[in-house]
Structure formats: structure tokens, C-alpha cells
Amino acid sequence: xxxxxxxxxxxxxxxxxxxxxxxxxxxxxxxxxxxxxxxxxxxxxxxxxxxxxxxxxxxxxxxxxxxxxxxxxxxxxxxxxxxxxxxxxxxxxxxxxxxxxxxxxxxxxxxxxxxxxxxxxxxxxxxxxxxxxxxxxxxxxxxxxxxxxxxxxxxxxxxxxxxxxxxxxxxxxxxxxxxxxxxxxxxxxxxxxxxxxxxxxxxxxxxxxxxxxxxxxxxxxxxxxxxxxxxxxxxxxxxxxxxxxxxxxxxxxxxxxxxxxxxxxxxxxxxxxxxxxxxxxxxxxxxxxxxxxxxxxxxxxxxxxxxxxxxxxxxxxxxxxxxxxxxxxxxxxxxxxxxxxxxxxxxxxxxxxxxxxxxxxxxxxxxxxxxxxxxxxxxxxxxxxxxxxxxxxxxxxxxxxxxxxxxxxxxxxxxxxxxxxxxxxxxxxxxxxxxxxxxxxxxxxxxxxxxxxxxxxxxxxxxxxxxxxxxxxxxxxxxxxxxxxxxxxxxxxxxxxxxxxxxxxxxxxxxxxxxxxxxxxxxxxxxxxxxxxxxxxxxxxxxxxxxxxxxxxxxxxxxxxxxxxxxxxxxxxxxxxxxxxxxxxxxxxxxxxxxxxxxxxxxxxxxxxxxxxxxxxxxxxxxxxxxxxxxxxxxxxxxxxxxxxxxxxxxxxxxxxxxxxxxxxxxxxxxxxxxxxxxxxxxxxxxxxxxxxxxxxxxxxxxxxxxxxxxxxxxxxxxxxxxxxxxxxxxxxxxxxxxxxxxxxxxxxxxxxxxxxxxxxxxxxxxxxxxxxx
Amino acid sequence: xxxxxxxxxxxxxxxxxxxxxxxxxxxxxxxxxxxxxxxxxxxxxxxxxxxxxxxxxxxxxxxxxxxxxxxxxxxxxxxxxxxxxxxxxxxxxxxxxxxxxxxxxxxxxxxxxxxxxxxxxxxxxxxxxxxxxxxxxxxxxxxxxxxxxxxxxxxxxxxxxxxxxxxxxxxxxxxxxxxxxxxxxxxx
Numbered sequence: 003x004x005x006x007x008x009x010x011x012x013x014x015x016x017x018x019x020x021x022x023x024x025x026x027x028x029x030x031x032x033x034x035x036x037x038x039x040x041x042x043x044x045x046x047x048x049x050x051x052x053x054x055x056x057x058x059x060x061x062x063x064x065x066x067x068x069x070x071x072x073x074x075x076x077x078x079x080x081x082x083x084x085x086x087x088x089x090x091x092x093x094x095x096x097x098x099x100x101x102x103x104x105x106x107x108x109x110x111x112x113x114x115x116x117x118x119x120x121x122x123x124x125x126x127x128x129x130x131x132x133x134x135x136x137x138x139x140x141x142x143x144x145x146x147x148x149x150x151x152x153x154x155x156x157x158x159x160x161x162x163x164x165x166x167x168x169x170x171x172x173x174x175x176x177x178x179x180x181x182x183x184x185x186x187x188x189x190x191x192x193x194x195x196x197x198x199x200x201x202x203x204x205x206x207x208x209x210x211x212x213x214x215x216x217x218x219x220x221x222x223x224x225x226x227x228x229x230x231x232x233x234x235x236x237x238x239x240x241x242x243x244x245x246x247x248x249x250x251x252x253x254x255x256x257x258x259x260x261x262x263x264x265x266x267x268x269x270x271x272x273x274x275x276x277x278x279x280x281x282x283x284x285x286x287x288x289x290x291x292x293x294x295x296x297x298x299x300x301x302x303x304x305x306x307x308x309x310x311x312x313x314x315x316x317x318x319x320x321x322x323x324x325x326x327x328x329x330x331x332x333x334x335x336x337x338x339x340x341x342x343x344x345x346x347x348x349x350x351x352x353x354x355x356x357x358x359x360x361x362x363x364x365x366x367x368x369x370x371x372x373x374x375x376x377x378x379x380x381x382x383x384x385x386x387x388x389x390x391x392x393x394x395x396x397x398x399x400x401x402x403x404x405x406x407x408x409x410x411x412x413x414x415x416x417x418x419x420x421x422x423x424x425x426x427x428x429x430x431x432x433x434x435x436x437x438x439x440x441x442x443x444x445x446x447x448x449x450x451x452x453x454x455x456x457x458x459x460x461x462x463x464x465x466x467x468x469x470x471x472x473x474x475x476x477x478x479x480x481x482x483x484x485x486x487x488x489x490x491x492x493x494x495x496x497x498x499x500x501x502x503x504x505x506x507x508x509x510x511x512x513x514x515x516x517x518x519x520x521x522x523x524x525x526x527x528x529x530x531x532x533x534x535x536x537x538x539x540x541x542x543x544x545x546x547x548x549x550x551x552x553x554x555x556x557x558x559x560x561x562x563x564x565x566x567x568x569x570x571x572x573x574x575x576x577x578x579x580x581x582x583x584x585x586x587x588x589x590x591x592x593x594x595x596x597x598x599x600x601x602x603x604x605x606x607x608x609x610x611x612x613x614x615x616x617x618x619x620x621x622x623x624x625x626x627x628x629x630x631x632x633x634x635x636x637x638x639x640x641x642x643x644x645x646x647x648x649x650x651x652x653x654x655x656x657x658x659x660x661x662x663x664x665x666x667x668x669x670x671x672x673x674x675x676x677x678x679x680x681x682x683x684x685x686x687x688x689x690x691x692x693x694x695x696x697x698x699x700x701x702x703x704x705x706x707x708x709x710x711x712x713x714x715x716x717x718x719x720x721x722x723x724x725x726x727x728x729x730x731x732x733x734x735x736x737x738x739x740x741x742x743x744x745x746x747x748x749x750x751x752x753x754x755x756x757x758x759x760x761x762x763x764x765x766x767x768x769x770x771x772x773x774x775x776x
Numbered sequence: 777x778x779x780x781x782x783x784x785x786x787x788x789x790x791x792x793x794x795x796x797x798x799x800x801x802x803x804x805x806x807x808x809x810x811x812x813x814x815x816x817x818x819x820x821x822x823x824x825x826x827x828x829x830x831x832x833x834x835x836x837x838x839x840x841x842x843x844x845x846x847x848x849x850x851x852x853x854x855x856x857x858x859x860x861x862x863x864x865x866x867x868x869x870x871x872x873x874x875x876x877x878x879x880x881x882x883x884x885x886x887x888x889x890x891x892x893x894x895x896x897x898x899x900x901x902x903x904x905x906x907x908x909x910x911x912x913x914x915x916x917x918x919x920x921x922x923x924x925x926x927x928x929x930x931x932x933x934x935x936x937x938x939x940x941x942x943x944x945x946x947x948x949x950x951x952x953x954x955x956x957x958x959x960x961x962x963x964x
Contacts, residue, residue: 630826633824636823685822686818
């Protein structure tokens with residue numbers, strides 16, 4: 003059965019926040035054939051929100067989950083949770099994981115949870131140069147590369163929006179196109195600045211709506227539309243939130259919700275989380291991956307970087323429109339000068355791609371073809387006819403995105419890069435450019451260097467009052483050139499351009515721009531495949547990261563903690579992948595995140611865990627493992643366990659404690675009892691005591707959670723869970739006898755109380771500060 | 777300033793631990809760790825052993841000779857760790873927790889960044905006179921003198937035929953403790 007199965011689920015990288023309260027809607031999109039104006043409520047009999055039988059067949063669910071889901075849905079209490087489960091699962095899995103066979107209809111990516119497990123499969127020689135240490139996956143590198151992709155703005159006329167909404171896609175054309183852009187099928191060949199071609203199989207583009215138009219216009223139309231208002235409200239709210247990016251608090255919120263869910267459903271979903279961690283890198287938590295991915299999704303439109311600025315825009319008009327060519331012109335001029343124009347610091351001369359949307363049922367294909375021919379005459383080659391049918395798609399739908407990308411967007415970017423390289427960069431680099439920049443600095447009036455650049459000094463292109471460069475200023479063009487080449491993965495050119503930009507921005511005292519350039523210098527240096535010596539790394543890259551994080555936060559009046567976090571998190575991941583020798587630096591940046599307080603409580607726990615993982619990469623030399631960071635890794639794992647415990651996340655805490663014990667060389671008690679071995683204790687008695695106490699409290703907490711929903715769970719768990727419960731009970735009685743007269747949580751000594759001082763944003767303190775003088 | 781001095785056996789077992797405060801500049805010699813810090817200290821000391829091993833077996837910085845005094849080797853947040861290593865691979869670790877004022881934390885925080893230590897953590901405060909700096913020559917010298925005195929007492933203790941250091945015997949001698957305290961009072 004061929005369907006337009008465009009998942010809301012795995013579709014958008016930018017889906018920041020998915021509300022779990024719309025199960026029916028998801029089901030509609032995944033399950034029932036999409037007919038115009040059909041809502042699930044129009045069924046004669048209300049469908050129970052479990053999977054219909056045909057669904058299960060088409061969704062290729064792994065056996066284990068299918069059984070879990072069905073057993074869950076048989077319980078009255080759990081009924082709503084099976085669809086909830088689905089939602090959580092879909093946000094967790096990597097989007098764009100649909101099979102990239104040429105003409106296949108895309109299956110919802112959310113049904114392939116294995117995507118997070120095999121991220122390296124798309125790798126084609128662009129991996130980290132040095133061979134990775136065993137047990138370290140390239141997952142995050144791929145993630146980072148796929149985060150910085152060209153953005154394409156989508157603009158559709160009212161008729162085509164209505165048409166697509168009629169098919170059940172509330173987000174209109176944007177929502178229709180979005181999943182296809184995540185990974186453009188087939189290989190995209192990119193020529194870099196020196197003319198060498200390289201093809202990438204995992205290239206993607208991101209369709210965006212930079213002004214949030216779809217949500218807005220839809221909100222106004224929602225009243226008149228013939229569908230229930232509830233649904234409209236839900237989708238509108240999720241829509242508007244989806245567009246925003248760069249808000250750390252929202253990410254925290256989302257991950258927290260996932261954590262909470264896994265905590266209380268420890269036998270269904272959490273089993274899957276566990277499976278995922280086993281198969282991917284053992285030290286990386288799926289929640290951390292989720293956090294990082296959400297951090298990178300939906301890059302905000304900003305003055306100091308052009309990643310989110312549209313590289314091209316799609317203008318779509320329905321074939322129902324009486325005069326499509328005129329409508330195209332109208333939309334174009336509205337976007338160029340009229341009410342749809344982007345902020346003035348966005349370059350407006352990007353590529354326009356004209357799409358004629360044609361619906362098979364109602365429209366006349368002959369007429370559409372005529373219009374299409376006419377369009378081709380008017381607008382040249384950048385036209386496309388998109389034919390939609392309610393149940394199946396006519397044109398091979400992958401090509402709908404592939405052709406524009408490979409034939410229009412990428413060549414356009416290549417051309418731009420080449421042009422700017424020639425006209426702006428080389429002029430700036432040559433003798434005259436240097437002279438000019440010198441003369442700019444040393445004007446005869448002697449004003450530019452000493453005085454503040456405040457009152458728009460004529461020799462700087464920076465506008466300090468509004469804080470941006472005009473899009474046609476050489477600096478802005480160079481930044482764009484650098485960003486384009488970064489997106490096209492020509493990291494060498496990008497790095498050299500960012501290098502020049504850094505000095506320019508520094509001279510202009512454009513601190514946020516400076517920070518951006520420093521950040522991207524570091525990232526492109528780390529992403530490039532050229533080998534680096536330890537010395538260059540220590541000297542330059544560390545300096546850039548330092549400069550970027552400092553300039554993003556402390557140096558300017560309006561701090562941008564999101565960008566600082568992005569800088570540090572990405573550099574730490576890339577450093578960690580570089581070599582074990584760089585793991586120390588990676589751990590240092592990770593602990594910087596914690597100390598500066600860029601993250602909230604959830605992020606704090608996750609990044610603490612990450613420090614441990616960074617140290618764990620460093621295994622040391624020889625049989626005696628000199629230079630390993632085993633003890634440090636263990637220490638940070640204990641810290642992470644403590645953080646999780648304070649957040650009431652027993653599962654995560656337990657995982658961290660087990661990890662710590664493994665690092666300390668102590669097998670956990672379960673394993674020992676099975677193997678009949680001896681528990682070798684941690685040499686420090688104080689540490690042993692602390693960890694024992696922590697373990698017992700975590701177990702007690704798990705038991706408490708189990709008590710909350712234990713009643714419904716009898717059927718659910720297998721033998722292992724049962725034995726775990728037994729063990730929990732035993733240890734809890736122990737805890738209780740030990741701590742008869744004191745409440746365990748109030749008086750237990752804590753590691754986290756020692757919050758790093760110097761916390762400008764005040765985010766790091768998570769209630770631990772008060773017990774300093776206990 | 778508060779200090780914790782720990783002697784660790786080659787198998788990472790603590791043999792002797794002594795907490796004390798500074799006696800310099802009007803200090804009363806009483807340690808002022810918060811309860812949080814106190815429970816953190818074993819972990820910090822233990823994790824510092826990673827760095828000790830690396831410095832110990834890594835390329836020598838002082839040509840030819842292998843120094844016993846490894847100076848400041850690690851830090852975690854505001855805890856600085858210095859190390860002395862004996863011929864029998866017994867590690868002396870001294871953890872220093874300067875007062876907040878000495879770190880420049882009370883006066884508006886910040887301070888110019890400086891390259892972090894091996895272990896990482898917040899970039900140390902640049903050493904301008906008043907601020908504590910573990911690599912300050914005076915600090916290094918004081919810690920060294922302390923270690924030398926303790927080492928002498930340690931040698932005398934392990935020469936006791938009834939004390940089996942290889943077995944991980946914990947030092948119980950009150951004389952040794954008194955000598956460590958005296959050295960602490962004298963130098964730190």
C-alpha cells in the first residue's frame with residue numbers, strides 16, 4: 003500500500019517540543035489513508051487509540067515492542083500510553099532514517115528506532131581521520147555535520163496550503179516537504195574551492211518557514227476551516243514552538259519529559275532505551291544524544307551567522323489558481339520587498355525555486371502541464387511540478403527534493419562560493435586588501451582605533467547600534483562564503499575565511515560576530531580531515547573555543563548562552579573523537595559548561611555524565627594503562643549519579659553508579675552474586691561508604707516509583723525485573739534499619755553541594771547551595 | 777586555607793589522613809571544609825592518582841633525575857593537589873582549599889582566564905599577588921618543605937620492624953601524627 007506517509011513524528015529536526023496530548027492526530031497521520039477533510043472523529047465507531055492491525059503489519063515493528071505495545075493497550079490504565087509511547091519514541095529516533103531507495107515511498111521514520119543505532123552507515127570517507135578508539139562511535143560527528151545544512155524557505159500561496167491541509171497535513175507544504183529534506187536520497191556531489199569533487203550520501207537540506215507564516219496564517223484560518231478546533235489548537239501550538247530554536251530551557255524541558263516517561267514506564271520504553279545504549283557506544287546515553295540533537299535543531303535566524311538564512315526559497319502555487327504566473331510574481335515581490343521580507347540583515351538575493359502544486363483528483367493534468375511549460379518559459383529551469391494524490395504519489399517523490407537540491411541549490415551555493423572567493427576574499431587577502439584594512443585602522447584622523455566605534459564611524463561596515471553588518475558588506479559576504487563552504491563541507495576554505503573574519507570582527511569590536519567566527523573556526527578545524535598536531539590543537543583551537551565561549555557570554559551586554567553552549571558541546575564532542583590525547587581537553591570544556599552554568603539541572607546531569615565519558619575514552623598505554631583516566635571517569639560518573647538522584651531519576655542514577663563501579667574495577671553486586679565471585683572493594687573506605695549509601699537510596703527510590711504504578715504492572719515484567727524487585731526490597735529493609743532515626747535524603751552527605759563559584763547566569767545551582775554549612 | 781594530607785599505598789589504599797588549617801597569617805590551624813567538600817575529598821584525591829601516574833611515568837621534565845616532589849598536579853574546582861612520591865611508590869597527596877577571598881571569588885568573580893591544569897576545571901586565577909596560585913614559587917617551596925619533613929618522619933615510621941607497609945598497614949602512631957602536625961604548623 004503506497005501512502006503519503008509523512009510522519010509528524012520523525013520528520014522535523016526542528017520539532018522542538020511535541021505535545022503528547024494529541025494521540026489521535028498522530029494516529030491519523032500514520033495509520034489511516036489520508037483523505038481530504040477526514041478527521042479521525044468521523045469514523046462511525048470511535049477507534050481505540052491502540053494500533054489497528056493493519057498498522058502493525060505496515061510498520062514493521064520489532065517483535066518485542068509490538069508485544070509490549072499490545073499488552074500495554076490491553077490494560078485500561080495504559081490505553082493512552084501506547085500512543086504516547088509512540089510519540090516519545092518518534093522524537094527520540096533520528097529523523098531522516100527512511101530507506102533511501104530511489105522511488106520508495108517514505109515510511110515514517112519513527113518506526114525505525116534502529117536509526118540511532120547505526121549512524122555510521124551513511125559514512126563515506128568523511129569520518130574522523132584518525133582511527134577511532136574501540137567503542138567510540140562517530141555518531142556525534144555525523145550529527146553535527148547534519149545540523150549545519152542549507153536552509154530553504156518555503157512560501158506557498160493560500161490555495162496550495164489549503165489543498166495540502168485538506169490532506170491532513172496541518173503544516174501545509176512545509177510539513178509535506180520537510181521530511182524529504184532531512185536526507186536527500188542518493189549522493190550529492192559537491193565541488194570544493196580547488197575544484198575537487200566529493201560526493202556525500204548524507205547531505206540534507208532543511209525546509210524552514212523563517213517568519214513563522216504557516217502557523218500564523220493557519221491560526222487565522224482555523225476558525226473558518228471545517229475541522230474541530232481542538233485539533234487546530236494543538237497543532238498550531240506545536241507548530242509555533244517548532245520554529246523556535248536556541249532556547250536551552252525548552253530543550254531541558256523536552257528531555258526532562260522523556261526522562262520522566264522512561265522512569266515511570268521502566269519495563270516498556272525503558273527497555274528500548276537500554277537496548278539502544280547497549281548497541282551504540284556504551285557510555286553515551288540516548289538522552290544525551292537527544293539533548294544534543296535538539297540543541298542543534300532549528301538554528302535560530304541570527305545576525306552573526308548565516309546558517310539559518312535561506313539559501314534558496316521555494317515559492318509554490320497551486321494549479322487551481324486562475325493565474326499562476328501572476329501569483330508567482332506577486333509572492334516573489336512580497337518576499338523581496340513586501341510584507342514577507344526577512345529582516346534587513348538577511349541577504350535577499352537568494353535563489354528562487356518555483357513549484358507548481360497539482361492535485362491529481364481535482365485538477366486537470368493537461369492544463370497543469372500547460373502552465374508548467376509556461377512557467378519554464380518565464381522563470382527558466384528552476385521550476386518543478388509537484389503532483390500529489392491523496393494516497394500515493396505520482397512522481398518519484400524522492401526526486402522532488404533530490405533534483406532541486408543537486409541541480410539548483412548546491413550548484414548555486416558553489417557558484418556563490420566561487421564568486422565571493424574571487425571577488426571578496428582574494429581581494430581582501432591580497433596586498434591591497436591588507437593595505438586597505440590597515441588604512442582602515444590607521445586613519446589620519448586617528449579616531450578609529452582609540453575611540454569607541456560607537457557613532458557609526460564611516461570606515462567600519464559594522465553598525466554597532468543595531469549590531470549587524472549590511473548584507474552587502476564585504477564582511478557579511480565573507481561570513482556567508484565561510485558558512486556556505488562549511489555547509490558544503492569544504493572545511494579548509496571555511497577555516498581560512500573564518501580566520502580573516504575573526505581579525506576583522508575583532509577590530510570592529512563586533513563581539514558576537516567575533517565569537518561566531520571563532521566558534522566556527524574551531525569547529526571547521528576539528529571537522530576537517532587534515533591531521534593536526536597536539537601543538538596546533540592546544541595553541542589555536544583551544545584559544546578559539548575559549549574566545550568564542552567568552553565572547554558569547556561575558557563580553558557583551560546581552561549574553562547568548564545558547565551559542566556558548568553550542569560551541570562548547572560541539573567542540574567537546576569533536577575533540578573527544580579526535581584522539582584519546584584530546585580527551586582531557588574535551589573533559590575540560592565539558593566541565594566548563596557545568597561551571598559557567600550554561601545548562602539547567604537536566605543538562606547538568608547529562609554533561610556530568612559526558613565528562614565521565616570523555617575521560618573514559620582515554621584508556622592509557624601499555625598493559626599498565628599509564629595515563630588512563632579511569633579514576634577520573636569513575637569520579638565523574640559518581641557525580642552524575644548523584645545529580646540524577648537529586649532529579650529523582652532512579653534509572654539514570656543507577657546506570658551511572660554501575661558505570662562508576664565498573665570504572666573502579668568493582669563488579670556490581672548482581673554480577674558478583676551470579677558469578678559467585680568476590681567483591682573487591684574500592685580502596686578508600688569513605689568512598690565505598692558513600693557509594694553504598696547512594697546505591698541503596700537509588701534502589702529505594704526505584705521501589706518507591708514502582709509502588710506508584712506497581713499495581714498495573716504484574717503482567718508486564720519478565721524474570722529479570724522480578725529479581726530486581728526482590729533485591730530492591732532487601733536493600734530497602736537494610737536502608738531502613740540503618741537509617742531509622744533520620745530521613746535518608748535530608749542528611750545524606752552530598753557531592754553536588756559544591757557548586758562551582760563564578761556562575762554568572764545562576765543556572766548551575768540546583769538547590770545544592772544551601773547545605774554548605776550543614 | 778584548609779588542607780588535607782593523605783598518604784596512599786601503591787594499591788591506592790589510604791594509610792594516613794590528616795586535616796588541618798593554615799597557621800600562617802593568623803590562622804588557627806583548624807580546617808574549614810564544608811560537609812559537602814569533606815565527602816568530596818576522597819573522590820578528588822583518588823581521581824588525582826590518574827594524573828600522578830601520568831606525571832610519574834611520563835616524560836621527565838627535569839633532565840635525568842626523577843624528582844620525588846611532583847609539585848602541583850591536579851585541581852578540581854577550587855581544590856588544588858600537590859604530590860610527593862616515595863621510592864616505594866607511596867604517594868603523599870596534599871589537597872589545598874584556599875579561602876574564597878584568596879581565589880578572588882568574593883570580589884566580583886571572574887579574573888583573566890589562564891590555561892587550565894592537566895586535569896581541567898575552571899581556569900585558574902592569574903596570580904596577582906594576593907590571589908592563591910599553586911604554581912607560585914613561595915607556595916611550592918612551602919609545600920616542598922612540608923613534604924620533606926613528613927618524608928623524614930615517614931621513613932622513620934616504616935623502619936619500625938613491626939610496621940608492614942607492604943601489607944597496607946595503616947599508620948596509627950600518634951608520634952607520626954604529631955610530627956605531621958608540627959610540619960604543617962611550621963610551613964603551611
